[in-house]
Amino acid sequence: MNKVCKVILLCLVALTATACNKPEREIKAGRYGMMSDETPQYAALVFIMVIYEDDNLDDAIKISTDKFGRLLKSYHTNSGVQRHVLNLRLTEMTVEPVSGGFQGMTEFKKEATVDVKITGTYNHNKIVDLKTISMVKESGDWKISGVSNTIP
Template sequence: MNKISKVILLCLVALTMTACHKSEREIKAGRYGMMSDETPQYAALVFIMAIYEDDNLDNALKLSTDKFAGLLKSYHTNSGVQRHILNLRLTKMTVEPVSGGFEGMTEFKKEATVDVKIIGTYNNRKITELKTISMIKQSGDWKIVDVSNTVP
């Protein structure tokens, strides 16, 4: 193999590797462990994961409406948002959509509410919470408007 063909092969391999890389979070939920990134359930799960797993609020702010993003910014840090908006501090966390209440044909809706179950630990104590996430569709993307307790 000559030098030019090695360079071409290397470029093709590099291009293939970058094209296959997903920048979105992979969510293991929904039918067959897959969930479309165009559903409100996906946006809700990614929002909660951004609050608990990221180092800053940037991804959570991208998934929020301008008004809700302003509220999130007022708490400055992820732990501030966990404490004041979600009222739920956790050290380890998993999140999943609550089965049932799934509304089909969400691509035609402008508003949605998604119930999520957050399971985690804090001070070596297992905590399970249900949260309701209200969303609207803006420019083809689901944006978070509010987070509330499912069971008051």
């Protein structure tokens, strides 16, 4: 009986460890450097970080809508997405949400837009750009549906 309990406990621990598969990113934004992973701002920051820091587009496609995911997939590589979708190639990058425009009560919304400030370097030149990330809420998760320039 004791061995059976240990096996069941081990299976439950393994199941809970594998059930959490959201992309884990350390994001120092929001109040006191903490940001909930259920906000659209978090999803926008993770999307930008995945595009610039990962080796492939798999995680970016996972957090995008089907239509936008097909667009990302059509560019094949992260540098292709940086060049054509974001129109911003960088070698080093930091990203933060732009404060202002209080969203409030985002848990009840179905659509959101988040302005992000991307700071980085390319060819030893400092570049600062603002992008607007459009999102929709699908089955409880924020999915990226588009990227545009904040200032046209």
